Amino acid sequence: MVDESKAYLLIDAAPDWRERLARLLEREGCRVEAVGDVAAGLSSLRGAHVDCVVLDPNGQAADGVRTLLREVEELGRDVVLLGVEGAAAEPLVGVGGVCIPKPLPRPREMLQRLGVRSAPVAAAPTPPGSAVGGTDSKELHLLRERCKDLEARLAEQVESFDDLRESFNQELSRMMNIVSNIMDGILFTDAVGSIRLLNPVAEEMLGLRAFVAVGQTLDDLEESNELLDEIRATCDQRPDWRETSKTVEVHRDDQDLAYIKMRIGRVVDFRGEFAGTLIQLEDVTAEYKTDQLKNQYLSIVAHELRTPLTGIKTFSTMMAKGVLGGLNERQARVVDSIREQSLRLEHQIDKLVNLGHLDSNDVGQDLEPFDINELVTQASVPFQQVAAEKRITLVVDTGAAPGAMVEADRSAIRRAVQALVENAVKFTPDGGHVEVAVRQRDGQLEVAVSDDGVGIDPRYHRRIFEKFFQVEDPLTRHHGGSGLGLFFVKSIVEAHRSEVTVRSELGRGASFSFLLRSHEAETADETLATTPQTTAGTEDD
Amino acid sequence: MERTVLIIEDEKLIIVSTQMVLEAAGFRVEAADNGEEGIEKARKLRPDLVLLDIMMPGIDGWETLTRLKRDPDTSGIPVIIFTAREHARGHQKSTEMGAADYFRKPFEPDELIELVEKHIGQRV
Numbered sequence: 001m002v003d004e005s006k007a008y009l010l011i012d013a014a015p016d017w018r019e020r021l022a023r024l025l026e027r028e029g030c031r032v033e034a035v036g037d038v039a040a041g042l043s044s045l046r047g048a049h050v051d052c053v054v055l056d057p058n059g060q061a062a063d064g065v066r067t068l069l070r071e072v073e074e075l076g077r078d079v080v081l082l083g084v085e086g087a088a089a090e091p092l093v094g095v096g097g098v099c100i101p102k103p104l105p106r107p108r109e110m111l112q113r114l115g116v117r118s119a120p121v122a123a124a125p126t127p128p129g130s131a132v133g134g135t136d137s138k139e140l141h142l143l144r145e146r147c148k149d150l151e152a153r154l155a156e157q158v159e160s161f162d163d164l165r166e167s168f169n170q171e172l173s174r175m176m177n178i179v180s181n182i183m184d185g186i187l188f189t190d191a192v193g194s195i196r197l198l199n200p201v202a203e204e205m206l207g208l209r210a211f212v213a214v215g216q217t218l219d220d221l222e223e224s225n226e227l228l229d230e231i232r233a234t235c236d237q238r239p240d241w242r243e244t245s246k247t248v249e250v251h252r253d254d255q256d257l258a259y260i261k262m263r264i265g266r267v268v269d270f271r272g273e274f275a276g277t278l279i280q281l282e283d284v285t286a287e288y289k290t291d292q293l294k295n296q297y298l299s300i301v302a303h304e305l306r307t308p309l310t311g312i313k314t315f316s317t318m319m320a321k322g323v324l325g326g327l328n329e330r331q332a333r334v335v336d337s338i339r340e341q342s343l344r345l346e347h348q349i350d351k352l353v354n355l356g357h358l359d360s361n362d363v364g365q366d367l368e369p370f371d372i373n374e375l376v377t378q379a380s381v382p383f384q385q386v387a388a389e390k391r392i393t394l395v396v397d398t399g400a401a402p403g404a405m406v407e408a409d410r411s412a413i414r415r416a417v418q419a420l421v422e423n424a425v426k427f428t429p430d431g432g433h434v435e436v437a438v439r440q441r442d443g444q445l446e447v448a449v450s451d452d453g454v455g456i457d458p459r460y461h462r463r464i465f466e467k468f469f470q471v472e473d474p475l476t477r478h479h480g481g482s483g484l485g486l487f488f489v490k491s492i493v494e495a496h497r498s499e500v501t502v503r504s505e506l507g508r509g510a511s512f513s514f515l516l517r518s519h520e521a522e523t524a525d526e527t528l529a530t531t532p533q534t535t536a537g538t539e540d541d
Numbered sequence: 542m543e544r545t546v547l548i549i550e551d552e553k554l555i556i557v558s559t560q561m562v563l564e565a566a567g568f569r570v571e572a573a574d575n576g577e578e579g580i581e582k583a584r585k586l587r588p589d590l591v592l593l594d595i596m597m598p599g600i601d602g603w604e605t606l607t608r609l610k611r612d613p614d615t616s617g618i619p620v621i622i623f624t625a626r627e628h629a630r631g632h633q634k635s636t637e638m639g640a641a642d643y644f645r646k647p648f649e650p651d652e653l654i655e656l657v658e659k660h661i662g663q664r665v
Contacts, residue, residue: 299626303596306625307552310647314558317650323565346647366632368643378649410632411645 006115009050010034011041011068012082013059017104021054024107025114027138038064045071052115056082056102057092065092080114108141185260185281187231188267191274193217205260205281206231226250227260231279234264247284259288302353309349313342343382347422350415354488365409365495369519372406372413372445373398376436379417383425390430394421397437404438404445407519408496413447416492419485420449420512427510428453441515448513456504465490465500489514544661545569547588549579549605550623551597555646559592562650563657576605583615590661591620593640595628603638610639619660623648 008025012018013036022034033048035041038060045053045068053072057065069092072079081092083102100113179186185202189195194217198210206228213221218232230248245263252258261284269275316339318324320332327335377396387394406413417436424434428451439446456464456471463469468483486500493500493514504510546568550556553574560570571586573579576599583591591609595602602622609615619641624631632643641660644653 303625306646307554310625311554311558313647314562314650318558318561318565321565321650323561342647366630368632 006051007031007049008033008114009041009044009053011036011038011053011060012056013037014056017056017082017102021104021110024110028111037061038068042068042071045075045077050075050077052078052080054080054082054114058083078115106141107138108145183282185279187279187281188276189218189235189279190276193219193277196276202279202281205283227262227281231262231264234262235277247288258283258285260284298353302349305349306346309342309345313339313346316342337385340382340385344386347382347418350411350418351484351488354415354484366411367407368410369405369407370410372404372447372516373402373438375410375414376417376438376447379414380421380436382418383421387425387434390425390428390432392425392428392430392432392434394425394434395436397435400437400439401445404440405519406445406516408516409492412492412495413516416489416514417447417449419489423485423512424449424451424453424510427451443518444515445518446513446515448511450509450511452509455506455508455510456502457506458504461502461504464502486512543569544590545571545586545588546590546592546657546661547579547583547586548572548592548623549574549576549597549602550592550594551575552594555594559653562653566654566657568657576600576602576608579605580608580612580615583609583618584612587614588618590641590657591618592623592657593620595622595624596626603634606635606638606640619663621656621660 008030010018010021010025010032012021012034015036018034018036022032025032033044033050035044038055041053041055042064044050053068055065055068069079078098080098080100082100082104084092084099098113100110104110105113179197179199182199183201185205186197186199187195187202187206188197194215195213198206198208198213200210202208203210207223207225208221208228218228218235221228227248227250230246234244234246243263243265245261247259247261250258250260261282263280263282265278265280267275267278316335319327319335320339377398380394380396384394421434421436428434432452434449434451434453437448437450439448460471464471465486467487469487470483489512490500496514496516498515500512500514502510502512544567546563548556548559548570550559550572551574556572556574560572563570571582571588573582575597579591579593582588593602593605597605600608602624606620606622609618609620616639620639622631622635622640622643623646624644625646628634635643641663642656644656
């Protein structure tokens with residue numbers, strides 16, 4: 001603002017210079033008085049307020065110039081000399097005075113040297129009577145200035161982009177370094193199935209070379225081996241899966257077996273759209289072998305425990321039957337108790353062995369036809385006494401599907417039913433009811449264990465099947481247990497390609513059920529081709 | 542006609558308890574405490590059924606089963622595998638190898654009798 005209202009006194013003998021400069025300053029909003037000689041200038045300086053005197057001393061009277069400059073100095077005003085420079089100007093304004101040589105520089109520079117700051121375009125008032133051509137050149141000039149500005153800013157941006165790219169590249173190479181050195185094999189295919197990433201461990205495991213494989217799809221590759229084929233099969237199998245994992249047995253050259261755990265997960269982008277498939281390969285051979293040893297050990301322990309148990313169970317049963325002579329009522333009660341406790345112990349041993357078979361692929365594989373009603377009846381026996389102690393009515397209802405046969409892994413199903421009955425009895429308060437039932441449903445057989453106990457909050461219905469999960473509740477905490485029961489049930493039932501259904505609400509009891517394929521002895525003859533006697537025997541009975 | 546069951550089992554306790562159950566049900570019971578002796582007795586006594594343990598010192602139950610099935614003199618005798626250990630796909634494996642059935646210890650005495658009744662005399 002100050003600049004615009006600055007008052008200039010312009011003294012130049014040449015009328016064209018005078019006019020041009022006056023117009024330039026006026027366009028910037030300055031007040032300008034232009035005169036042709038020093039005498040007129042002197043009277044103007046004395047008559048009105050002047051901030052800056054612009055003087056071309058050429059063609060002026062030398063003493064007039066001196067008088068003027070002295071007065072300007074006394075008044076403390078600025079002075080700009082035109083058309084003289086260096087040594088020629090020194091005697092007039094001293095060293096460092098502002099001198100502008102002629103021909104005068106471009107208007108922008110000129111204005112700067114005259115001490116006029118460029119006003120914002122919009123704010124610049126258009127002086128009346130200014131020529132159209134002049135406005136154009138000013139705008140052009142402004143544009144040029146703007147361009148220069150932008151150019152400089154662009155250069156700055158490019159520089160910071162370079163920095164960014166540099167640090168991005170560093171970050172990327174650091175990440176690739178990590179991926180390359182990671183202990184697991186990593187394979188990533190994009191949304192259309194092309195391999196995008198294959199780290200050295202995956203190269204080794206899959207027998208592929210990244211420089212060949214990257215860019216191709218898994219099906220394009222000619223290579224074939226157990227692991228690669230398994231990945232292909234799994235990726236093709238289910239388009240709707242999100243994550244799946246599986247341990248694959250791989251034969252190594254030296255006839256040694258390796259176990260590779262593969263985890264395949266779908267990757268989605270921030271919009272939730274499918275972005276590719278990430279395949280992680282982990283060599284679990286050592287863990288697998290340790291696991292086998294553990295299972296073997298548990299199996300031996302179980303064997304050692306079951307042998308004496310067979311004696312206790314058999315002898316007590318035979319005594320209870322009176323085979324060893326009649327018993328009085330008290331003796332009979334004690335013998336019954338010995339027998340029931342031996343069944344409980346047997347269940348505990350089964351659970352112990354189950355621990356060893358947690359991740360085993362064998363569960364649910366050893367199929368045989370058997371009477372499901374008989375099995376649930378037997379499976380409930382070990383809990384009759386515990387139930388009686390709590391005055392719980394434990395009922396086995398086999399009336400709905402008498403004589404029903406299923407084809408399943410008998411000992412696994414028995415463990416599952418026992419775990420459900422054990423839980424039902426555990427979580428049902430004194431005087432409650434537990435019912436085990438077998439029913440026909442959708443051409444299959446449904447096994448259901450229901451109680452009227454504490455129930456389960458629906459928000460836990462999914463989590464209760466997780467390994468070691470127990471509902472944290474002050475009322476139930478004292479029940480103890482391993483938190484594995486329902487996990488076993490789920491694994492066993494799923495191994496039979498079925499699922500566990502839970503219906504429960506807090507305080508309203510719980511019902512767990514699952515379906516099993518029923519076994520038709522007459523029609524399924526080819527499945528029993530290896531045991532014709534068994535089939536015949538079953539039919540005869 | 543008295544029906545004979547041969548138990549091949551290294552645990553004395555199992556022999557005694559099984560014997561008690563089967564004798565109470567009217568069977569005659571013979572026992573051998575290892576595979577070799579079992580095969581010998583099977584050949585000599587021609588039992589109506591064999592109860593065979595898997596884990597035994599010397600030749601195990603699987604090997605004993607193989608030899609019994611290979612010998613024409615004993616191949617017709619139904620064999621029930623009788624085990625206290627978990628065997629991967631044990632039921633399938635034993636039927637594939639020619640056993641009549643597969644049974645886990647500790648057993649339920651009534652079930653054992655039922656099973657023996659079912660297979661006995663079902664000559665292969």
